[in-house]
Amino acid sequence: MAEGSIRSHIRRLRFENGEMTQQDLADRAGCTRQTIGALEQGGYVPSLALAFRIARVFGLGVEDVFEYDQS
Amino acid sequence: MSLRGLSQTRQRAWLATVIWSVAGMGFVLTFFTSGGVGGFPEDSGRHLTGAFALAFGFLGQWLAWWITRQREGGPLAADERDIETIARANQTTLVVVLVAIFAFTITLWTVYESAGSVPVAWMWFLAYGGVILASVTSSVATLILDRRTGGHG
Numbered sequence: 001m002a003e004g005s006i007r008s009h010i011r012r013l014r015f016e017n018g019e020m021t022q023q024d025l026a027d028r029a030g031c032t033r034q035t036i037g038a039l040e041q042g043g044y045v046p047s048l049a050l051a052f053r054i055a056r057v058f059g060l061g062v063e064d065v066f067e068y069d070q071s
Numbered sequence: 072m073s074l075r076g077l078s079q080t081r082q083r084a085w086l087a088t089v090i091w092s093v094a095g096m097g098f099v100l101t102f103f104t105s106g107g108v109g110g111f112p113e114d115s116g117r118h119l120t121g122a123f124a125l126a127f128g129f130l131g132q133w134l135a136w137w138i139t140r141q142r143e144g145g146p147l148a149a150d151e152r153d154i155e156t157i158a159r160a161n162q163t164t165l166v167v168v169l170v171a172i173f174a175f176t177i178t179l180w181t182v183y184e185s186a187g188s189v190p191v192a193w194m195w196f197l198a199y200g201g202v203i204l205a206s207v208t209s210s211v212a213t214l215i216l217d218r219r220t221g222g223h224g
Contacts, residue, residue: 031147031151032146032149033146035150035151043221044220050150
C-alpha cells in the first residue's frame with residue numbers, strides 16, 4: 001500500500017487566530033505542547049480523535065487543518 | 072543541561088538513563104573487581120553492594136517519577152504521542168534484552184561446554200544485568216524515538 005504523509009496547517013492557523021501559543025492550543029485540544037510542536041514539524045501523525053479536537057479549536061473541519069499528501 | 076521545559080517523557084527518560092547508568096557501573100565494578108567471578112559466591116559483601124546498586128536504580132527511578140508527576144492544575148504532562156513512544160521503546164527493549172540474554176547464555180554454553188558446569192556467579196550477573204540492561208535500553212530508546220517523532224522539548 002502506498003504510504004503518504006500528513007501535513008498540518010497548525011502553525012498558520014495559530015497565527016491567524018491571534019498568535020495563539022502552542023501551549024494554549026495544547027490545553028484546549030487536550031494534548032501536550034510538545035505534540036503540537038511535533039505536528040507542526042510533521043514528525044508526528046495524530047490520532048483521528050486528536051485531529052478532530054485540534055480542528056474544533058479552530059472551528060474548522062479536519063481536512064482544513066490536516067492534508068494528506070500521497071506523493 | 073536543564074530538564075525544565077522538556078516533556079515529562081523526556082525528563083523521565085533522561086533521569087532514568089543517568090540513574091540506571093550509575094547503577095549499572097556500580098553493578099559491573101562490584102562483579103568484576105576484588106576477587107572476580109571465582110570468589111563471588113562466597114563474598115556476601117559484594118552481593119550486598121550489587122543489591123544496593125539495584126535498589127538505588129529502583130528508588131532513584133521512583134523518585135524521578137514522583138518529581139515529574141502530573142501537577143494539579145498544570146498543563147497536561149503526557150498524551151497519546153508519549154504513550155506511543157513509550158510503547159515502541161518497550162518493544163525495542165524487549166528485542167534488545169532477548170538478543171542479549173540469548174547471546175550471553177549461548178556464550179556461557181560455548182565457553183563452559185567442555186567443563187560440564189557454569190560458575191554460579193554468572194546467574195547472579197544475568198539476573199541483575201538483565202534488569203539494568205532493560206532499564207537503560209528502555210530510557211535510551213524513549214529518548215531516541217521521542218526525538219524521531221519531533222519531540223525536541
